Amino acid sequence: xxxxxxxxxxxxxSLAGCFGCHxxxxxxxxxxxxxxxxxxxxxxxxTDIKExxxxxxxxxxxxxxxxxxxxxxxxxxxxxxxVVAIGACALNGGxxxxxxxxxxxxxxxxxxxxxxxxxxxxxxxxxxxxxxxxEVHPVQDVVKVDxxxxxxxxxxxxxxDALTALIEGREPSFSLDExxxx
Amino acid sequence: xxxxxxxxxxxxxxxGDTIMEAASRAGIYIPHLCYHPEFTPHGSCRVCVxxxxxxxxSSCTTPASENLDVxxxxxxxxxxRKQLLxxxxxxxxxxxxxCEKSGACTLQSVAEFCGMLSPTFSFxxxxxxxxxxHPDYMLDYNRCINCELCVRASRDVDGKSIFGLSGxxxxxxxxxxxxxxxxxxSNFDKNDRxxxxxxxxxxxxxxxxxxxxxxxxxxxxTPINEQMVEPQR
Amino acid sequence: xxxATVEAINNIIDNNHDPDYLLQHLIEIQHHFHYIPEIAIxxxxxxxxxxxxxxxSVVAFYSxxxxxxxxxxxxxxxxxxxxxxxxxxxxxxLLEDKVKDASVYIGxxxxxxxxxxxxxxxxxxxxxxxxDDQRVEEIAALILNxxxxxxxxxxxxxxxxxxxxxxxxxxxxxxxxxxxAKALSLGPDQTLSVVDASGLRGRGGxxxxxxxxxxxxxxxxxxxxxxxxNADEGEPGTFKxxxxxxxxxxxxxxxxxICASVxxxxxxxxxxxxxxxxxxxxxxxxxxxxxxxxxLGNNILGQNGFDFxxxxxxxxxxxxxxxxxxxxxxLEGKRGIPRIRPPFPxxxxxxxxxxxxxxxxxxxxxxxxxxxxxxWFNQAGTEASPGTRLLSIxxxxxxxGIYEYPFGMTLTEILKDCxxxxxxxxxxxxxxxxxxxxxxxxxxxxxxxxxxxxxxxxIGSQRDLMDLLDNFATFFRHESCGFCTPCRVGTLLIEExxxxxxxxxxxxxxxxxxxxxxxxxxxxxxxxxxxxxxTAFIDALNQSPELxxxxxxxxxxxxxxxxxxxxxxxxxxxx
Numbered sequence: 009x010x011x012x013x014x015x016x017x018x019x020x021x022s023l024a025g026c027f028g029c030h031x032x033x034x035x036x037x038x039x040x041x042x043x044x045x046x047x048x049x050x051x052x053x054x055t056d057i058k059e060x061x062x063x064x065x066x067x068x069x070x071x072x073x074x075x076x077x078x079x080x081x082x083x084x085x086x087x088x089x090x091v092v093a094i095g096a097c098a099l100n101g102g103x104x105x106x107x108x109x110x111x112x113x114x115x116x117x118x119x120x121x122x123x124x125x126x127x128x129x130x131x132x133x134x135x136x137x138x139x140x141x142x143e144v145h146p147v148q149d150v151v152k153v154d155x156x157x158x159x160x161x162x163x164x165x166x167x168x169d170a171l172t173a174l175i176e177g178r179e180p181s182f183s184l185d186e187x188x189x190x
Numbered sequence: 191x192x193x194x195x196x197x198x199x200x201x202x203x204x205x206g207d208t209i210m211e212a213a214s215r216a217g218i219y220i221p222h223l224c225y226h227p228e229f230t231p232h233g234s235c236r237v238c239v240x241x242x243x244x245x246x247x248s249s250c251t252t253p254a255s256e257n258l259d260v261x262x263x264x265x266x267x268x269x270x271r272k273q274l275l276x277x278x279x280x281x282x283x284x285x286x287x288x289c290e291k292s293g294a295c296t297l298q299s300v301a302e303f304c305g306m307l308s309p310t311f312s313f314x315x316x317x318x319x320x321x322x323x324h325p326d327y328m329l330d331y332n333r334c335i336n337c338e339l340c341v342r343a344s345r346d347v348d349g350k351s352i353f354g355l356s357g358x359x360x361x362x363x364x365x366x367x368x369x370x371x372x373x374x375x376s377n378f379d380k381n382d383r384x385x386x387x388x389x390x391x392x393x394x395x396x397x398x399x400x401x402x403x404x405x406x407x408x409x410x411x412t413p414i415n416e417q418m419v420e421p422q423r
Numbered sequence: 424x425x426x427a428t429v430e431a432i433n434n435i436i437d438n439n440h441d442p443d444y445l446l447q448h449l450i451e452i453q454h455h456f457h458y459i460p461e462i463a464i465x466x467x468x469x470x471x472x473x474x475x476x477x478x479x480s481v482v483a484f485y486s487x488x489x490x491x492x493x494x495x496x497x498x499x500x501x502x503x504x505x506x507x508x509x510x511x512x513x514x515x516x517l518l519e520d521k522v523k524d525a526s527v528y529i530g531x532x533x534x535x536x537x538x539x540x541x542x543x544x545x546x547x548x549x550x551x552x553x554x555d556d557q558r559v560e561e562i563a564a565l566i567l568n569x570x571x572x573x574x575x576x577x578x579x580x581x582x583x584x585x586x587x588x589x590x591x592x593x594x595x596x597x598x599x600x601x602x603x604a605k606a607l608s609l610g611p612d613q614t615l616s617v618v619d620a621s622g623l624r625g626r627g628g629x630x631x632x633x634x635x636x637x638x639x640x641x642x643x644x645x646x647x648x649x650x651x652x653n654a655d656e657g658e659p660g661t662f663k664x665x666x667x668x669x670x671x672x673x674x675x676x677x678x679x680x681i682c683a684s685v686x687x688x689x690x691x692x693x694x695x696x697x698x699x700x701x702x703x704x705x706x707x708x709x710x711x712x713x714x715x716x717x718x719l720g721n722n723i724l725g726q727n728g729f730d731f732x733x734x735x736x737x738x739x740x741x742x743x744x745x746x747x748x749x750x751x752x753x754l755e756g757k758r759g760i761p762r763i764r765p766p767f768p769x770x771x772x773x774x775x776x777x778x779x780x781x782x783x784x785x786x787x788x789x790x791x792x793x794x795x796x797x798x799w800f801n802q803a804g805t806e807a808s809p810g811t812r813l814l815s816i817x818x819x820x821x822x823x824g825i826y827e828y829p830f831g832m833t834l835t836e837i838l839k840d841c842x843x844x845x846x847x848x849x850x851x852x853x854x855x856x857x858x859x860x861x862x863x864x865x866x867x868x869x870x871x872x873x874x875x876x877x878x879x880x881x882i883g884s885q886r887d888l889m890d891l892l893d894n895f896a897t898f899f900r901h902e903s904c905g906f907c908t909p910c911r912v913g914t915l916l917i918e919e920x921x922x923x924x925x926x927x928x929x930x931x932x933x934x935x936x937x938x939x940x941x942x943x944x945x946x947x948x949x950x951x952x953x954x955x956x957x958t959a960f961i962d963a964l965n966q967s968p969e970l971x972x973x974x975x976x977x978x979x980x981x982x983x984x985x986x987x988x989x990x991x992x993x994x995x996x997x998x
Contacts, residue, residue, distance in 0.1 A: 078986055085981060096287050099308040100279070101315070103288055108315040112992040133997030139990040146313060150984040152932055156308045160287035184413060187302045189286035190293070190404070233763050234907050236947045246946040251763045273943040277912035311916055311936060336905070356480035358741070358758075360915045362905030367476035 012048050016175050017063040019088060020052040023077040024104040024144060025070025028161040029095040030054075033067070035164035043168075046175050063088045065174055068153075069161075071097040071104045072145040076138035085151040090174060093147040094157040094167065096189065102160065105144040112142055155180060160190050194258035196240075201254075209249035209260055210238055219415040220262050221271055221300045223278075223389055224337035225250040229346060235337055236274050237300060241267050268304050275301040276309040281360070283315060283332035284390075290399040291391030293407025297335060299414040321366070323374030326396055333390045334364050340384045340393060347383035352376045364392070431455055432463045440470040443774075445481060445756035449488055450697070450737050454548055458492045471756075484758040484904075486532060486740030487548065487697045493528035496566055501543040503534035503659045504850075504894040505817045505880060511542040514559050521563035533742055533898055534659035535698040538817035538880070539585050539824045547572045548700045551579050580701060584666040585824035588840060590811045591803055592791050593827045598674050600718045602793035606681040607726050609793075611641070615685050618789060620797035622809035626784035627653060627745075628852060628876030629951075630808075633785055640769040641686045643777040650682045650691035651773060651780040652733075653750055657696060657742040658853035659898060660878035663813035664783035666825050668695070668702050671787055672709040676733055678786025680723065681793055682779055683731040691733040692773065694750050697740050706735060742902035746950050747772075747780040749904065760906045761950040784813055784877070804830035808869040812877070816841045818850075819883030826879075834864040834873070843881040848888065853878035854895040855955035858888070858962040889925055889970055892963055896921040899956040910953030913944040917960060924974040928983035934971055937964065 022030055030053060036043065051060040060066075066088030072078055085091055096102035107115050121129040147153055157170055163186070170180040191202040196213055203212035208231060213220050222238040225231060233251040240249045241261040249260070261267055278284075278297060286292045318331040336355060341364075344352040352373075356365045368375035379385070385393060404410065409417075435451045445467060452463045459482055468475045482488045489497070500506065500515045519529055537543030540552040549572060551562070558579065565575055586593060606614040619634035640648060652675065656664040667675055679691045695703065710733055713719040721730045736754050738744050744753045748762035751773050772778025788810065792800045801809035808830035814837070817823045821842025828837065834849055849859045852875035859866060859873065866872050882891060896918040905911040917940055920933045941957035948954040963970055976983035 075986060075990055078984060078989075082984075093308075096285070100284075100313060102285060105313075105315060106283070106285060106288070109283075109317045113996050116996060131997055139993045141989045142992040143315065143989075145984075145989075148310065148932075149312070149982060152930075152981045158308050182307075184303065187305070187307065189284075189298055189302070189308075190289075231763065233949055236908050236949065239947050248947075248949075253765065270943060270947060273939060274908050274947065277908050277916070277943075281912045281915075311912075311940070312919055314915070335908075336911070351474060351477075354474075354476055354480050355758075356476075356483045357905065358484045358486075359900060359903040359905040360911055361483075362911065365476055365480060367474045369475075371476070 015048040016046060016065065017050050017061070018047050018052070018065045018067065019050040019060050019063045019084065020054070020067040021069065021080055021084060022053060023068065023070030023081065023098070023147075024073035025095060025097045025102075027053075027069070029069035029098075032159075032161035032164050033167055036168045037164070039168055043171065060084060060087045064090065065171075066091045068093045068098050068147050069095050071101045072141065072147060072150050073104050074138035074140050078141075078150055081147060081150050090154045091151060092155045092157065092170065092174070093153045094159075094162050096158065096160040098147045099156055099158055101144050101146045105146070108143045112140060116140070158187060158189050192254075192256050194254055194256065194260060196260040197262050203254035207254045209240060209242075209247075209252050209254050209258070212254045213249065213262070218262065220249050221304055221415075222250060223296060223300060223335060224339065226339055226342075226387070229339065229342040232338055232342070235278070235335065237271050239267065239270050239274070246270060271304040272301075272306045275304060275306050276311050278335050279306075279309040280311045280313045281316070282334060283318070289333065289391045290394055291333070293402070293404065293410050295391055295409075296389035296414065297333075299409040303413065303415050318363075321373050322396075323372040324378060324396075325374070326380040327373060327378065327385060328394050328396055329364075329366070329373050330392055330394065331364060334392045335390055336362055336364065337389060339387045339389060340364070343387040344382065344384040350377060350382065350384075352378050352382075352384060428456075428460065428462060429466075432460075432466050436466065436470055442471040442473060443754070443756045445471050445473065445478065446485070446739065446753060447736055447756070449478070449482060449485075450739050453488050453739075454700075456492075457495060457497050457547060458489045460492075481756070481758055484741065485738075486901075488739055494526040495569070496525070496527040496572070497547055498527060498529045499532035499535075499545045500530070501533075501535035501537060501541060501545075502531040502894070502897075503538055503541070504891050505538040505660065506534070506542040507890065507894060508818070508886065509542045509554075511554070514542060514554050514556070517556060518559050518563055521560065522566045525566050527566055532698075532740060533657065533902060534661075536656055536662040536665050536696075537582065538660050538662055538815065540583060541817075545698060546575075548697065549580060550582060550698060550701050552582050582665075582669075582701070584670055586666065587816070587822050587824035588826040588828070590827040590829060591799070592788060592811055593813075595791055595795075598677060598790050598794050600673075600677060600716065600724070602674070602790040603677050603680050603684075603718060604724055605793045606684050607724055607729065611685045611687070614681060614793065615641070617793060617797050618685075621792045621800040622797075623785065623788055623792060623800065624808065624870060625782055626788070626812060626877070627782035628658070628874060630870040630874055633781065633789070636769060636781070637682060637685050637779055639767075640777045640779045643770050645777050647690075647774070647776045648686045648688040649773040649776055649778040650679045650686070650688045651747075651750070651754065651778055652679055652691065652693040652783055652786055653745065653747065653780050654693050654699065654783050655696045655738050655745040655750060656699070656783070656877075657745045658855065658876050658878050659895075660815060660817055660850065660853050660880040661876055662815040662817075663825055663877045665699060665702070667783050667787050667813075668699065668706060672706055673713065674790040675783055675787045676710065676713060677718070678789035679733060680718065680731050681789050682781070682786065684729060686777070686779055688779075689730050689732075691731060692754055693733060693735045694738060694744070694754055695735050696738045696744075700737060703735060703737070741904075742898075743904040743950075743952055746952060749950070750780065751778065758904075760904055782876075805869050805871070807871045812868075814868070814875070814879045815877050816843075816879045816881065818881035819843060819846060819886065820881040828868060830867075830869040832868050834859060834866055834868070837868065837879070838864065838881065841881065843883075845884050846881045847884045847886065848882040850880040850882060850891065850959070851875045851878070853880075854898050855952070855958060858891075858959055858966065860966055888963060888967060889921075889974065892921050892960060892970075893925050895959050899952075903952065903956070907949035907953060909944045910948045910950075910956065913940045913953065914956055916940050917957065921960070923983070924971055927974045927976070928985070929971060929975045930982050931975075931979050932982050934964070
């Protein structure tokens with residue numbers, strides 16, 4: 009990938025999330041055309057680039073639930089000047105963290121051993137698979153987060169407002185009715 | 191009538207009023223959780239903190255007096271409230287997207303009003319089981335903030351003392367006064383005052399979850415600071 | 424349930440159905456059975472009218488009460504910093520190893536007030552001092568022999584006063600009631616004037632002027648007034664009330680009686696911390712003696728119509744009950760949650776009647792002041808802090824114990840006396856107090872400079888101050904009453920952060936949060952526990968930032984995330 013001078017480079021990733029926050033990013037609709045004038049996407053699920061390069065902004069959706077999530081998140085922190093965590097899962101663990109009330113063993117047994125309709129009950133443990141963490145963590149447990157956008161998902165308008173502010177070098181700020189946790 | 195100053199406004203008060211009572215009468219919103227005009231002040235949540243002559247006090251327990259210079263809405267006061275709200279959020283399990291009270295939750299609405307984007311403290315993820323034993327109501331302890339409004343409502347209005355607080359420190363928790371500790375074994379009734387007092391999503395009616403669409407819920411249309419009377423839940 | 428159990432419970436309740444005695448009954452039931460049997464909860468619900476849930480919630484508030492049978496011996500090792508430097512943890516492990524199969528519960532508890540002769544422990548509520556391997560082995564043998572604690576050899580319980588320095592007050596002969604006689608001859612107003620002229624300030628720590636407190640209470644019209652002696656000496660490192668109650672109880676009760684004569688009280692209460700239960704019997708003996716000498720009871724010392732008597736209520740392991748409004752709640756048999764103030768106890772205290780709550784030492788000083796006069800007292804000390812006071816000195820010094828000093832002494836002088844040369848710091852006023860580093864040892868003991876409720880812990884140069892902070896963080900997390908948000912959650916979060924630093928896993932994020940949490944606790948807590956709990960951490964951060972900065976992970980900007988630890992369960996499950 010060539011870096012176009014003058015353009016802000018953005019990377020995004022979805023950790024343990026539902027991709028809803030990324031849907032919300034796409035929801036900025038035709039404004040995305042304006043955005044592309046200003047920014048260039050590095051690693052994102054939208055470009056399918058696998059390795060992250062040096063970026064200005066890294067956007068994180070989702071909670072941290074396995075070893076791969078940790079690795080990706082730490083890579084983002086290393087390569088992005090500004091890290092923005094978006095959505096309930098990234099901010100507070102969200103729905104994925106509701107498994108924290110159970111032991112990992114209980115969760116895995118329920119899914120892979122005792123659950124309904126299992127052909128060959130077996131807890132997967134291939135070394136190729138990421139290791140599942142004892143507990144699900146919010147992004148802030150693993151890396152320092154510079155900005156947060158709450159919501160499940162944050163609205164497209166909020167994402168747009170925050171991105172344009174950051175691109176223009178302003179502090180993002182939100183009106184009272186923009187801030188929601190659901 | 192004697193007066194004091196709140197955010198440069200002159201507020202009249204009756205002797206015996208707290209700052210909160212006088213401000214409410216004057217139509218001024220001071221964010222709060224454990225305070226409720228129907229009940230004796232509690233002073234536990236600290237969210238109604240205001241700055242008085244440079245010191246922070248809870249407005250629900252501090253008597254109004256002549257010459258008080260009260261700051262209710264300022265960057266510093268809102269910052270203080272935000273820290274307290276963050277603490278309440280990380281202490282329990284407040285999963286707004288999965289909560290039926292979302293949109294009608296005072297904790298959520300106050301936090302949004304005070305400018306909390308997300309808690310920064312370390313999430314505790316306590317393990318608190320749900321009590322679904324009662325035919326009409328359920329208790330989701332994950333969201334309890336120990337405000338004791340249900341304790342007061344059940345004791346002072348319903349005359350039942352169904353709820354209480356047990357334990358100490360961070361282990362302090364809501365309990366139900368029944369033989370096995372379950373709501374279903376108590377004489378709790380859906381018409382009790384305690385059934386409709388919970389400011390968060392602990393005491394919830396069954397069979398009507400998510401009955402109002404987003405956009406139509408209690409605080410969607412009128413934010414909490416504009417609801418001049420105590421919201422009916 | 425056997426008939427004997429029922430009988431024992433009934434004997435304890437003894438037809439006293441007053442709900443205020445709920446906690447006292449629970450304490451005696453615990454003492455008898457080493458737990459609270461379910462049947463006792465039922466019996467108390469019947470007699471007091473409280474729900475069983477309410478009674479259980481009271482039990483759950485106090486550390487020394489337990490709803491579960493945990494064994495015939497309940498052993499709690501004192502866990503103050505001074506106990507830790509004397510290896511209480513190793514001694515606990517030793518005992519655990521020795522008595523593995525016995526019917527025994529072994530746990531930790533907050534400072535038991537034996538810091539000058541520690542480590543200490545409580546066995547079924549009774550205090551043992553001077554623990555070492557040999558004594559622990561002796562205790563283990565008694566447990567394995569199933570010897571009831573009442574048969575244990577007395578030398579295990581031989582707690583010493585350990586007075587190292589006496590000044591004008593400790594040098595006095597026993598007062599013999601002269602102070603009280605003087606007060607009665609002067610009358611209430613003049614007695615108050617003497618206390619006022621002495622300049623005596625409360626010895627619990629806050630330093631409120633005693634005469635002012637009494638006069639507020641006196642002015643408050645009511646059919647009843649109460650005198651309460653705060654003997655809940657819970658601030659870690661404080662043990663001076665222990666010796667006053669042990670050896671000078673007559674003067675303490677005399678001081679209470681003088682107060683009663685001033686404010687017009689007929690009843691006094693001593694709230695004795697559960698850790699000092701071993702003093703109970705002797706105290707009751709002292710009261711009996713005073714009654715026989717007409718210094719308690721009706722028409723005291725022949726003064727017609729002056730009736731006053733004192734009752735002892737025990738605490739049950741809750742630091743918060745040293746706060747006067749929590750103490751009153753606890754006296755009324757409830758969970759020790761502080762009250763909204765105003766009204767203050769002098770307006771509405773015990774049973775909502777005007778109540779003076781003073782520290783043990785305050786009452787003791789009052790007796791001497793009345794006997795010797797205000798001038799005798801305030802010739803010592805400084806202008807703003809008249810008189811002398813008792814210090815409980817412990818930690819890294821050659822001669823720990825009780826020291827009486829006039830206010831105004833410098834820490835350097837005090838350290839010289841107790842053999843604490845080379846100390847890196849003094850922890851003044853306990854866990855909630857101030858950490859004074861060696862460079863500031865020229866500062867002085869006084870309300871205007873360094874106030875203390877009596878605790879003076881010497882921290883030697885060989886100690887790691889982070890261990891001190893770790894001890895305090897656990898203490899406050901355990902002792903927060905949980906009523907208000909900042910203290911309940913803040914103490915929990917601070918402990919987590921301190922432990923991260925202690926494991927060299929801190930980061931800038933943690934430091935920033937620690938400061939934010941501390942500030943919010945200081946400025947918005949409901950009572951003094953929450954507002955003072957962060958002091959030691961902030962003192963350390965301001966005075967010795969390297970304590971923290973040297974314990975950060977390799978990437979100080981980001982939190983330390985231990986992937987190895989975080990995948991431990993998965994590896995175990997899938998191995």
